[in-house]
Amino acid sequence: MDIATHVFSALYQFGDAFAFLVLSACGLAVIFGMMGVINLAHGEFIMCGAYVTAATVHAGLPLPLGILAGTVVSALVGVLVELAVIRHLYDRPLDTIVATWGLSLIATQGTLIMVGSTMAGVGTPFGSFQVGDYSYSIYRIVLFCAALGVLAALYALFNWTRFGVLARATIQVPHMAAALGVDTRLIYSLTFACGAGLAGLAGGLYAPTMTLVPTMGATFIMEAFVTVVIGGADVFLGTAPAGGLLAIVKSGMTSWQGQLFGQIGLLVAVIIVVRVLPKGISGFVLRERT
């Protein structure tokens, strides 16, 4: 009995950490893996999703529709950003980092000016349940399922749809895809919008669990980057296993020494993995395969 509750507690914390890592990273991973662009404004897209979700829920919509609205608005903002800025910088990857960082400054400070230093939050739905001596939030379980769902949906999108095939062709040999009649600019726009929308989805899903402040993106961004760095350029072979590995490190260190050591554990894991596998887990897997 006692062992079973401990095991459940460990599994729950692992699932919680896994969901957080995968959901916050997948938008970044799609944009990086497909386009080679690091979007430093990723955290601000998450913030955008969370704010829109909260605003629509306050306006009377049910939470799932609010999350959907957050996702869609983030994706639309993503299209605008791609058209205005990112499009001009594809041949200068380092400059996209700098430019998106500028965007993130504008977004954070702009939100602070327009909306104020905090926004009224949304209550966590579903309540909690009891296992042994501890109570657990049902919503965390929902988040874990959402993370798995997002991974499955991405797999389906990039493997079974026409857009997915064209996108992968564009990523592999851009000029060849263009020669075969693929509108590569449109594909890049849509991919960026997809990544931004995923960030908005993460923001919407986590909106009920945290305080909404303009700098909330920063709480996600380190975990997202760490997962993408360890995972490498492929969402399925990289992000998912990296999320699993890091979730073990994070939940283990957190329950052993507290939140901060969970994050230090992440950082140490990154530095070690990067030293051993410079191209991330997916690079390692793909090299083994060929």
Next chain:
Amino acid sequence: MTGFVSFFRRLEGPQTVGRGPAFWSLFAIVLAIGLAYPLFSDGYTVGNTVYFFVWVFIALSLCLIWGYGGSLSFGQTAFFGIAGYGYGVLTLNFGAAYGFTLIAFVAAVAIAALFAVLLGYFMFFGRIAGVFLGIVTLAVTLMLERFMAQTAGPEWHIGSARLNGFNGMSAMPPLTIPWPGEPIVLFADVGLYYFVLGLLVFVYLALRILMNSSFGNVIVAIRENPERAEMLGYDVRKYQLITFVIGAALAGISGVLYTAWGQYITPSSMGMTAAALPLIWVAVGGRSDLTSTVVGTLVVLAAFQALTIYGSQYALVFMGVLLVLTVLIAPNGLVLGAMNWLGRLAARLTRRAS
């Protein structure tokens, strides 16, 4: 006389803009104005100018690593913070007597450099490059900020120095030069001004010599094409590591001077915004040249301060817009573009005159 000329030779080269008598007489005029400036100003304004100068070192470090070396590092503020905290901890424990503040200065910069050796070893010998380098250094910086922000409790202390969590450390002694009779305390006005100005000129000239030496040429070669540099027999990793460590030491100098200037240091000096600002100065100034970095940093800092006074909350938005526009329209930097234009203009005028 020949020694003097050969000294100037080593200051000029393909890696730095500005050469010949015209440039150096302009340099001498600017330096003379800088030296005479405190005579025509009050202590408060001079102290404020020192604050600008303090940041130039971290900008130069980013110029070295990013502009010349081609590796974008967000970690400069981490080294800034480490050296700042290092200075605070050392001086709060051992006091300021016998010129110890200067020893603490050197030791704090050395600590930052040592940390850079450790981090740089894992990164460069792990062959991390490009965008990944930026992410890893950013993660390290944010990590350090979070770590320092949670050290509020009394259990977090080094010797007798409390770390004080988010409020940061304060009340460390200012830099003090031991002097027979009475030691000279460099408070944040004229004394510190001359000290920092001297250090700045020294660092600027030393970096010019370094970048125009064969070492500098190899660094630029690695930026342009790492594989080719490697084929030519240079150990790319070693050169990158050395550049990174020199950069970390420069950022550390900034950190120590900042801590000594305001006699406080807080974790937010390592946060996201703090890490973004040097990037903006260097990008707007022109990252691939030392002179344009110095000029750009001073101009943007002065503009930023003016904006914070008159348009307080919009200043950061404006900085973000400035950064995005610079990247889109003038990727080499505004000051560097202006300097190159002036150089071409001067060349055309001299040709017409002859």
